[in-house]
Amino acid sequence: MKVAYLLYPRFTALDVVGTFQVLAAAPGTRSVFVAARAGAVVDDTGLCALQATASLGDIAFADVLVVPGSDCSCDPDPTLVEWIRVVHPTTTWTLSVGTGSSYLAAAGALDGATAATHWASAQRLTDVGVTYSDERVVRAGKVLTSAGASAGIDLALTLLGLSHGPAVAQTVQLTLEYDPQPPYDAGSPAKAPADIGGLVSSYYAQRCT
């Protein structure tokens, strides 16, 4: 199973690595990190750089394509969108984490579909005609989209259940000791204190203007 992770400036590191750590643990997985150019790509904190091992031109197909989100995906890069348009028809599964779904939408992979995204960017999906769902992981045919950042782990386990069966997914879950116990219960707008929800919404609104 060849899994291609798309990297671009200001991607969110956990969107990629949470998903990667799960999928890479499945038997027979080959992973490739793809970017405009091979080399280091810096995340949306400006501090964490992942190494792209291939350029867009090197990769024309994948069994699984993973598109991460960013702290701001209001203007998906047209070069990346065009690459997704080429690769998506070759995949068995196409995935996005968080606002990565804005890239899939721009590439026409979510036409008429329901999809997830980071909760603070729901309106952006709606604006381009995609129905937003606040489910953690949403399936629309071969396209799986997820909520923000940490949801990539749930997304990837869901994919492994579909592609390899529950026993492999459970084996990977145990390998990564994925028995989450958040010390607080504020991980969604419905659960977080209202003032905190407002604060985070304002932050994202400012990032995307």
Place this chain on the structure above:
Amino acid sequence: MKVAYLLYPRFTALDVVGTFQVLAAAPGTRSVFVAARAGAVVDDTGLCALQATASLGDIAFADVLVVPGSDCSCDPDPTLVEWIRVVHPTTTWTLSVGTGSSYLAAAGALDGATAATHWASAQRLTDVGVTYSDERVVRAGKVLTSAGASAGIDLALTLLGLSHGPAVAQTVQLTLEYDPQPPYDAGSPAKAPADIGGLVSSYYAQRCT
């Protein structure tokens, strides 16, 4: 708050990035990735390379030190252990994820303490005189240790609660949409089917001989 992440060949990527994504979202955080030499450091899958932004000699102190685990930490690198011995006394908090606690133990930071590690490496801690706990996050004074891989997210949120207070921790949790919903319930040996637990134990035993 200066946070130093120690990178070394065959580190587990999610141990670092799960923790990083949480701590980097807190106000006033500066992050540095430290390795024997600055440059790309390849993880334990051989496929994911993070960029070290400083060498060991560049960093003599940190407010927070984070030591990730590996798929095999049976022989902690003496050079890294010596560096931890120097930096640990300067920290306000010292953290490890998964088998990173073996590095802390080798550096004397867990003398007489109780600590967490990846469940499959519990015996390794016991062998060096540290009391193993299967809690997700364990505090021993200024040292916080966690279970494997994905537990770094819980660890980092716990730290933020201590260092910045619950409101900041909850704000970051909502920013990362950390509302985990694993599609299976197999994230600990007590929850996973017994045959899967045996399989993963055998895997780790083979990696470390």
